[in-house]
Amino acid sequence: MNIVLDRSKLSKFQSTIALIVLCIALSLLSDKFLTVDNGWNVLRQISVNICISVGMTLVILTAGIDLSVGSVIAFSGAVAAGLLKSGLSFPGSDLFIGFTLLGTLLAGIITGALLGFFNGWVITKFKVPPFVATLAMLTVARGFTMLWTKGYPISSLGSNFAMIGTGWFLGIPILVWIAFLVVIAAVVISNKTALGRYIYAIGGNENAAILSGINSNKVKIIVYTLAGVLAAIGGIMVTSRLDSAQPNAGMSYELDAIAAVVIGGTSLSGGRGTIIGTVLGAIIIGVLNNGLVLLDVSPFWQQVVKGLVILLAVMIDKANSKTE
Amino acid sequence: MLVAEKIGKKFFGVTALSDVSMELLPGKVTAIIGENGAGKSTLMKILSGVYSDYEGAILYNGKEVHFANPKDAQACGIAIIHQELNLIPDLSISENIFLGREIFTTWGFLDQKSMHQKTQELLSRLQLDVSPETLIRDLKLGQQQVVEIAKALLSDSEVIIMDEPTSAISDHEVAILFNIIEGLRKENKAIVYISHKLDELFKIADNYIVLRDGKVTEAGTMKGVNHDLIIQKMVGRDIKIIEKRHRIAEEEVVLQVENLNLYKKGDTSRLVLDNLNFNLKKGEILGVFGLMGAGRTELLECILGMHATTSSGSIRLENTILEVSSPSQAIQSGVVLVPEDRKKDGLILGLDVKTNLTLSSLKVIEKYGFLSQEKELALTEKYISSLKIKTSSPHQAVKNLSGGNQQKVVLARCLATQPKVLLLDEPTRGVDANAKNEIYKLIISLSEAGLGIIVVSSELPEILTVSDRVLVMAEGKITAEFNTAEANEDAILKAAIPQTI
Numbered sequence: 001m002n003i004v005l006d007r008s009k010l011s012k013f014q015s016t017i018a019l020i021v022l023c024i025a026l027s028l029l030s031d032k033f034l035t036v037d038n039g040w041n042v043l044r045q046i047s048v049n050i051c052i053s054v055g056m057t058l059v060i061l062t063a064g065i066d067l068s069v070g071s072v073i074a075f076s077g078a079v080a081a082g083l084l085k086s087g088l089s090f091p092g093s094d095l096f097i098g099f100t101l102l103g104t105l106l107a108g109i110i111t112g113a114l115l116g117f118f119n120g121w122v123i124t125k126f127k128v129p130p131f132v133a134t135l136a137m138l139t140v141a142r143g144f145t146m147l148w149t150k151g152y153p154i155s156s157l158g159s160n161f162a163m164i165g166t167g168w169f170l171g172i173p174i175l176v177w178i179a180f181l182v183v184i185a186a187v188v189i190s191n192k193t194a195l196g197r198y199i200y201a202i203g204g205n206e207n208a209a210i211l212s213g214i215n216s217n218k219v220k221i222i223v224y225t226l227a228g229v230l231a232a233i234g235g236i237m238v239t240s241r242l243d244s245a246q247p248n249a250g251m252s253y254e255l256d257a258i259a260a261v262v263i264g265g266t267s268l269s270g271g272r273g274t275i276i277g278t279v280l281g282a283i284i285i286g287v288l289n290n291g292l293v294l295l296d297v298s299p300f301w302q303q304v305v306k307g308l309v310i311l312l313a314v315m316i317d318k319a320n321s322k323t324e
Numbered sequence: 325m326l327v328a329e330k331i332g333k334k335f336f337g338v339t340a341l342s343d344v345s346m347e348l349l350p351g352k353v354t355a356i357i358g359e360n361g362a363g364k365s366t367l368m369k370i371l372s373g374v375y376s377d378y379e380g381a382i383l384y385n386g387k388e389v390h391f392a393n394p395k396d397a398q399a400c401g402i403a404i405i406h407q408e409l410n411l412i413p414d415l416s417i418s419e420n421i422f423l424g425r426e427i428f429t430t431w432g433f434l435d436q437k438s439m440h441q442k443t444q445e446l447l448s449r450l451q452l453d454v455s456p457e458t459l460i461r462d463l464k465l466g467q468q469q470v471v472e473i474a475k476a477l478l479s480d481s482e483v484i485i486m487d488e489p490t491s492a493i494s495d496h497e498v499a500i501l502f503n504i505i506e507g508l509r510k511e512n513k514a515i516v517y518i519s520h521k522l523d524e525l526f527k528i529a530d531n532y533i534v535l536r537d538g539k540v541t542e543a544g545t546m547k548g549v550n551h552d553l554i555i556q557k558m559v560g561r562d563i564k565i566i567e568k569r570h571r572i573a574e575e576e577v578v579l580q581v582e583n584l585n586l587y588k589k590g591d592t593s594r595l596v597l598d599n600l601n602f603n604l605k606k607g608e609i610l611g612v613f614g615l616m617g618a619g620r621t622e623l624l625e626c627i628l629g630m631h632a633t634t635s636s637g638s639i640r641l642e643n644t645i646l647e648v649s650s651p652s653q654a655i656q657s658g659v660v661l662v663p664e665d666r667k668k669d670g671l672i673l674g675l676d677v678k679t680n681l682t683l684s685s686l687k688v689i690e691k692y693g694f695l696s697q698e699k700e701l702a703l704t705e706k707y708i709s710s711l712k713i714k715t716s717s718p719h720q721a722v723k724n725l726s727g728g729n730q731q732k733v734v735l736a737r738c739l740a741t742q743p744k745v746l747l748l749d750e751p752t753r754g755v756d757a758n759a760k761n762e763i764y765k766l767i768i769s770l771s772e773a774g775l776g777i778i779v780v781s782s783e784l785p786e787i788l789t790v791s792d793r794v795l796v797m798a799e800g801k802i803t804a805e806f807n808t809a810e811a812n813e814d815a816i817l818k819a820a821i822p823q824t825i
Contacts, residue, residue, distance in 0.1 A: 207669040
């Protein structure tokens with residue numbers, strides 16, 4: 001009995017253990033790894049991925065997927081940057097709308113919310129599979145980005161805007177603060193609110209959830225909208241950090257997000273997983289990326305290693321759920 | 325023919341079966357009887373090769389055999405009809421029946437024609453009137469079960485194990501199945517028949533084995549034993565079958581259905597429900613009986629607002645028109661359904677008891693917009709004790725509960741919404757005799773507390789036990805109405821059989 005108990009406990013903390021082992025190994029292999037500077041560096045690098053992975057977790061818990069987050073990052077970042085830099089003018093008329101910093105941030109987030117809402121609407125109203133609906137959005141939002149930026153980066157956005165990406169508050173980078181607040185909010189939503197319950201219930205058994213009186217379409221629309229909002233926040237973070245909205249920003253970020261979710265133990269078939277697991281998953285990927293760079297591993301090998309780690313994580317998870 | 329000697333099986337140190345011996349004889353039907361969790365399904369899974377590690381030995385025609393997988397067992401001539409349906413929804417009936425044993429032409433291509441033909445033969449033998457090309461997805465649960473039976477018949481097995489073959493089919497189809505079993509008996513096949521419905525066993529079985537807690541408590545021939553004796557051996561104590569009751573309900577109407585029509589999806593010229601008119605009184609239990617395809621489930625779905633776009637007519641709840649287009653609105657208005665298939669539609673199996681139980685009433689346990697764990701546990705504990713749900717804790721995953729207790733969790737979830745009308749679709753399907761009685765008592769006490777209840781069932785004894793009034797449906801119409809006091813099985817069945825047959 002004791003052995004059984006220990007095993008299940010062990011599997012619960014397997015990502016934590018994996019992370020600790022990884023950190024110990026890296027600090028033995030490189031004396032640059034375990035320094036305060038590098039620590040903040042890693043956390044800043046992963047803060048964007050944490051934001052979008054949290055949204056991705058909520059979507060995947062409902063047994064869906066959101067492939068569009070990378071493009072949403074680019075478009076909402078570009079919208080914010082463009083409005084900040086040159087406001088909104090309408091060709092053929094004298095109308096011009098200028099934006100404050102807060103206004104541009106809000107506009108970026110609303111952009112993400114609308115794109116996410118559209119995903120949710122198409123998925124629930126027309127029963128388009130999430131994979132297809134968000135794949136289409138991946139292309140559409142990237143196209144919008146190109147149209148909006150005309151293919152050129154929008155740079156030099158001012159020191160106030162750059163503060164988000166480079167500033168510190170109470171000794172902690174602002175980027176890390178944002179990720180931290182997003183995680184806290186998502187943990188509370190998933191554990192402490194009816195919405196969170198409904199998300200798990202829909203992913204666990206949608207029929208039963210509907211017959212239990214849950215408006216599953218509404219919940220899904222909310223979830224995809226949230227994923228869009230979080231991607232937009234990620235977009236603003238990326239743009240601010242580089243002080244530039246790149247038309248090809250966020251390319252393939254959705255894959256890192258899905259990887260974090262999966263490594264964190266969330267089931268792709270929905271209904272099972274945690275936000276904290278995803279955060280650990282994102283940290284593992286971040287530490288791994290950082291470590292491989294510090295160890296001077298070639299970028300090509302880095303990709304191979306990353307892929308194998310994802311595979312390994314899922315294989316261990318499967319093996320554990322079998323013995324349950 | 326097939327002899328099991330001292331079979332034992334443990335799961336993670338927990339004994340599921342110990343020292344079970346039995347013998348199956350050609351031309352005999354052996355009934356395996358036991359409560360849920362007694363080890364019946366485990367024993368069958370060992371005999372059919374699903375579990376290959378066990379203690380003891382299996383002898384087949386005098387030789388010891390050890391099946392490594394179901395395919396081994398099949399090749400030996402042992403077929404099993406599983407309790408859970410093992411069909412692929414997006415393949416046709418004939419593709420399912422021939423799955424893994426397809427017929428090929430001389431060129432190595434699939435021989436669709438002869439497979440269809442064979443399937444057609446099997447289906448007509450089982451009196452299932454659908455085309456072999458119909459997708460499983462488009463069949464009702466009961467029809468799917470008939471396909472499962474057809475699958476076992478095809479393989480021409482010597483030993484046929486039927487695990488709850490009648491749990492989803494109506495009496496009419498049961499009669500057909502019994503004819504088939506009769507035929508198999510004459511062909512000298514050995515048949516194992518597992519069912520919770522004891523009456524069936526008395527009709528069909530020659531021998532019986534009673535399992536309790538993984539051990540054989542009694543075995544012998546069906547002749548010379550009676551109902552009560554078997555139940556006593558199953559549960560280890562006497563349980564009283566609920567007395568029929570005949571009560572005149574109050575006069576106050578809680579649900580009034582008028583001119584309800586439901587059109588077939590995509591074909592509005594065909595009616596699934598044809599001009600239904602009835603009412604349900606406060607504190608009344610209205611039984612709805614009908615054979616498969618009579619429209620029983622569809623009726624409940626209409627009341628729940630699931631066919632808002634394809635139905636017409638009016639439904640009044642306490643004298644106000646009930647205008648709902650989704651279960652969530654229906655629940656808010658005070659109408660709630662315990663669905664027929666609790667695993668598919670009733671429960672979120674991976675989540676725990678408290679989450680399932682409180683799912684429909686999270687508003688009640690919210691505090692400042694957040695869920696209060698305290699209130700949640702209080703609500704859960706309240707229903708665990710009032711419905712006597714057996715669970716190690718509120719945090720137990722529902723998939724680990726027995727069928728009867730799972731059903732009670734669904735019921736509790738519905739009751740927690742404080743409904744005015746409770747709809748029950750096959751409330752005791754796949755539930756053992758003991759739990760069945762408890763659920764009946766519960767239904768009756770709920771009605772006595774003033775709840776209006778509609779019970780849809782394909783089991784006549786069930787309908788006669790619980791309801792005050794019985795509606796009989798056939799082909800989407802209400803064909804008869806009885807007060808239970810004056811109802812008898814023959815008259816009900818007669819009204820339930822479609823006129824066109």
